[in-house]
Amino acid sequence: MNPLKTEIIKQLHLSTALSVAEVERLLEVPPREELGDYAFPCFTLSKAWRKPPNVIAQELVAKTDTTSGAFSTAAAGPYQNFYLSKSKYVETVLKEVFIKQHDYGSNTSGQGKTIIIDYSSPNIAKPFGIGHLRSTVIGQSLYLIFKKLGHPVVRVNHLGDWGTQFGKLLVAYRKWGKEEEYQKNPVNYLYELYTRFHQEAESATQLEDQAREEFRKLELGEKENTKLWRKFREISLNEFKRIYDILGIEFDSYAGEAFYDSKIEVVLKELEENKLTEVSQEALVVNLDKFNLPPCLIKKKDEATLYTTRDLAAAMYRRQTYDFHKSLYVVGSAQQLHFQQVFKVLELMGHAWAKDCIHVDFGWVKFEEQILSTRSGHILLLEDVLRRSIQLVREIIAEKNPDLEEKEKVANQVGIGAVVFAFLSRRRQKDFDFKWEEVLNFEGESGPYLQYSHARLCSLQRKYSRPISSEVDFQKIAGREEYQLTKLLENFPETVKNAAEQYEPHIIANYLLKLAGVFNTYYQNVRIITEDETATKAKMLLVYVTQIVLREGLNLLGIKAPEKM
RNA sequence: GCCCCCGUAGUUCAACGGAUAGAGCGACUGCCUUCUAAGCAGUAGGUUGAAGGUUCGAUUCCUUCCGGGGGCACCA
Numbered sequence: 001m002n003p004l005k006t007e008i009i010k011q012l013h014l015s016t017a018l019s020v021a022e023v024e025r026l027l028e029v030p031p032r033e034e035l036g037d038y039a040f041p042c043f044t045l046s047k048a049w050r051k052p053p054n055v056i057a058q059e060l061v062a063k064t065d066t067t068s069g070a071f072s073t074a075a076a077g078p079y080q081n082f083y084l085s086k087s088k089y090v091e092t093v094l095k096e097v098f099i100k101q102h103d104y105g106s107n108t109s110g111q112g113k114t115i116i117i118d119y120s121s122p123n124i125a126k127p128f129g130i131g132h133l134r135s136t137v138i139g140q141s142l143y144l145i146f147k148k149l150g151h152p153v154v155r156v157n158h159l160g161d162w163g164t165q166f167g168k169l170l171v172a173y174r175k176w177g178k179e180e181e182y183q184k185n186p187v188n189y190l191y192e193l194y195t196r197f198h199q200e201a202e203s204a205t206q207l208e209d210q211a212r213e214e215f216r217k218l219e220l221g222e223k224e225n226t227k228l229w230r231k232f233r234e235i236s237l238n239e240f241k242r243i244y245d246i247l248g249i250e251f252d253s254y255a256g257e258a259f260y261d262s263k264i265e266v267v268l269k270e271l272e273e274n275k276l277t278e279v280s281q282e283a284l285v286v287n288l289d290k291f292n293l294p295p296c297l298i299k300k301k302d303e304a305t306l307y308t309t310r311d312l313a314a315a316m317y318r319r320q321t322y323d324f325h326k327s328l329y330v331v332g333s334a335q336q337l338h339f340q341q342v343f344k345v346l347e348l349m350g351h352a353w354a355k356d357c358i359h360v361d362f363g364w365v366k367f368e369e370q371i372l373s374t375r376s377g378h379i380l381l382l383e384d385v386l387r388r389s390i391q392l393v394r395e396i397i398a399e400k401n402p403d404l405e406e407k408e409k410v411a412n413q414v415g416i417g418a419v420v421f422a423f424l425s426r427r428r429q430k431d432f433d434f435k436w437e438e439v440l441n442f443e444g445e446s447g448p449y450l451q452y453s454h455a456r457l458c459s460l461q462r463k464y465s466r467p468i469s470s471e472v473d474f475q476k477i478a479g480r481e482e483y484q485l486t487k488l489l490e491n492f493p494e495t496v497k498n499a500a501e502q503y504e505p506h507i508i509a510n511y512l513l514k515l516a517g518v519f520n521t522y523y524q525n526v527r528i529i530t531e532d533e534t535a536t537k538a539k540m541l542l543v544y545v546t547q548i549v550l551r552e553g554l555n556l557l558g559i560k561a562p563e564k565m
Numbered sequence: 566g567c568c569c570c571c572g573u574a575g576u577u578c579a580a581c582g583g584a585u586a587g588a589g590c591g592a593c594u595g596c597c598u599u600c601u602a603a604g605c606a607g608u609a610g611g612u613u614g615a616a617g618g619u620u621c622g623a624u625u626c627c628u629u630c631c632g633g634g635g636g637c638a639c640c641a
Binding site: 029031039041052053076160283293295296307333335340363400426429433435438441443445448452463464498520521524527530 | 567568569570571577578579580581583584585586588589590596599600601602603604605606620621622633634635636637638639640641
């Protein structure tokens with residue numbers, strides 16, 4: 001916290017006799033700048049002191065010691081407003097960013113508190129659709145955010161590489177599969193087979209039974225099925241890694257469902273010991289009536305396991321292996337009930353850490369008003385979206401900046417940034433209706449807008465081409481926009497913290513839009529590099545630290561910040 | 566039927582329980598012989614789904630209702 005705010009809190013602590021923590025909780029930022037930088041609402045004191053809040057505000061003003069010169073204060077109705085000494089304030093904030101550089105906003109509060117993030121988690125033998133991007137980019141951003149706060153973070157890609165769907169695929173592949181077709185484009189072909197299975201199964205109901213039987217055999221380790229499964233898994237994983245490469249994403253573990261299938265014995269044993277299971281309709285379940293939840297299925301009547309069983313095993317394995325502080329599941333809202341059941345069962349098993357398992361849910365990605373679903377074949381390939389976006393950037397560069405160096409690299413960074421930002425710029429739980437004309441609009445609130453602002457900041461530094469110093473005349477940068485910018489810069493660490501607490505990358509996205517907006521207004525209204533060397537030097541310090549924060553913020557979203565575009 | 570999420574400008578979205586609810590897009594209007602116009606500024610656009618309640622104060626919290634979406638036994 002900046003020392004000026006600390007001083008105000010101390011003064012309020014003395015004048016109100018409230019605890020420092022209480023003052024800090026009540027102290028707020030006024031909605032309009034003419035009302036000052038901080039405001040203390042006197043309503044709560046009004047009751048205890050039996051006086052109207054506006055009278056209290058005046059009394060507090062009279063009691064406040066402003067001899068330090070750090071701030072002035074005035075009553076405005078029921079509020080005591082504080083006005084910081086602008087140049088002093090700008091100095092403290094800018095110097096802090098300047099000293100900390102890319103570590104500004106970083107923290108050590110997360111040290112030793114491991115966070116597991118389960119995200120992306122696509123299904124094997126299916127192409128990577130745009131629907132999966134939401135989990136991927138939210139998870140990736142949370143990884144970057146928690147890392148910044150000092151947490152050890154484990155990125156887990158919980159591959160959907162097990163389950164009845166592979167029974168379906170095995171049936172379909174044996175029935176209709178042609179090796180030469182498979183070779184051409186394995187993943188797409190497997191996906192075709194999968195959708196064909198669903199079409200044919202509508203009229204041929206025995207197919208579903210066959211699929212269940214094949215999966216059961218696979219689970220029992222039958223040779224041919226295992227061999228085929230391995231083949232499908234490997235080819236898909238390579239395909240996914242190619243996509244992650246494009247996005248610049250890596251994982252620490254690809255331990256998917258199949259991996260945990262071999263670890264379910266412990267789960268069954270613990271459930272047994274705690275006498276939690278019962279047989280219902282031939283299946284093994286944990287009854288959760290008491291908690292107003294439907295029964296949690298552990299084993300099907302044919303003895304095969306379920307997704308839920310494997311998730312229980314995964315949770316326990318992760319706890320044992322990583323001793324996590326929090327275990328996050330970045331998975332769509334549709335699976336909310338599933339996680340409620342899993343976490344409740346873990347709790348009933350006596351695992352107090354069940355409360356540290358968190359379902360970071362998010363709404364649907366829709367395209368042309370329809371929910372995207374690999375099962376129905378309504379799918380928009382991520383790669384197609386990225387390709388289109390990058391192509392559009394190429395065209396814009398050709399038109400606006402044909403002499404740009406490294407065109408292709410920039411086109412990739414901006415094209416991908418546009419798509420990623422579109423997915424991170426809204427609150428998680430809202431459904432996202434994918435519209436080409438919105439995702440590929442690079443004006444206004446968009447990734448390219450932020451990147452463009454960043455490039456501008458870099459361009460200024462190139463033009464200035466002298467070292468930036470923090471020893472400047474801060475009187476020269478105490479104007480309106482400069483002050484607004486500084487305030488936003490001060491908010492960055494708090495913003496990162498909020499984003500982490502709420503598992504909401506969008507909070508950072510929103511913040512960056514504001515930061516870029518204020519900077520662009522400033523840029524428009526105030527000429528930065530002028531004959532006045534003292535003023536230029538001071539303004540360049542502001543430019544420099546703004547660029548650092550914008551770049552760091554973009555990095556936290558997993559978006560590259562090119563220096564030219 | 567039960568449970569969860571969402572409902573704010575034409576539209577897409579913001580707004581630690583605080584003072585006059587803000588942006589982008591779209592529409593209209595200005596600003597490039599000066600640091601990147603992927604920019605900036607202006608105009609128009611609102612009964613925050615409805616009604617109650619808690620509070621000094623509610624878009625925010627609680628209750629009920631309405632509308633949209635999702636989930637609810639052998640899929641994941």
